[in-house]
Amino acid sequence: MTDLLEPVRLALTAQARAAARAEVADAESWARTALAEARRRATAAVAAARTEVAEAARLAARADAADADRRLTRARLTARAEAHRRLRERVRETLRLRCSDPAVRERMAATIRSVLGEPARTGDAPGGGMLGTAGGRRLDLSVTALTDRAMDLTRAMEDPWQA
Template identity: 40%
Template sequence: MSVDDVPARPEAGSGQQSDLLPETRSALEPLRDALLAQARAKAERIRARAEDEAAAVLEDARAEVAELIAAARTRGEADARALLRLERARVQQSNRAIVLRAQREIYDDLVLRAEDAVRRLLADPVARERLAASLRDRLGPAVVITDTSDGGLQATLPDGRLVEASVAALVREALTRINLEDLWATAG
């Protein structure tokens, strides 16, 4: 069982349920904002690099297309148009692959940075105890809290069910709340 499977207290006036307590969410808000700012900055750099690479690819493709058109004129206008369509599709696919690779790099970097930040945060005994108290508040006083190998916590309920609050689970949960399409749109 993961943190996602445990019923959460609804946030006042939101009409939705939240998996994190307001105190935990508030404590993580500066971290989330800083990580988003870093990710956006890196996304912008990678996007700019990808645009430069795409422009060079496009320029090369245009030169190649010009040669193809000149040769194709002798074979007919219809053949040249067909080749141009195929070349444009190839360039678009190549550009999209560059963007997707850049987005994956950004996401992987965001996960690593977020995990490092959460691990540092949970190294603070006060923050660690707040997370443990949050788990006890949500799951009851009979819950047994133990450390996870990645620096987080795990809660075991009397019936044997486990609630994971490991570093990886906390980061996964936080990243599900980020609309990555907005991140990519901001970078573009």
């Protein structure tokens, strides 16, 4: 099965990596802007606080910096989650389109017969792709299962969230 789906897996992995890099770049750009704004606010707060007691100014600056760090962390996590959701949806849509191609469907049916044996029964999977059964065994080549496998493979090969 791996040999037959290798080109699809490689294409999906390349697409997933490219999409992940683009989403991470967007998220990091947004995070840098948020950090610059947070730093600007913290600097303004420190300048205003200098007219007051020095200890109060230090406490305000620390509180602002900690708050900015928390907001930045929250923004990064939100951006990562959104990037992951978008990537998963792109992979799912790409697979849905490819799985509707008669040549791909024939290769999927051949893969099912190869893995499960010649008496294997094949059928359409809800949402796209194919399912195969033979003698109590089942092979799931649905769009959902293939998307999950592609995302797991991408995560296993390279964590796209690390800078």
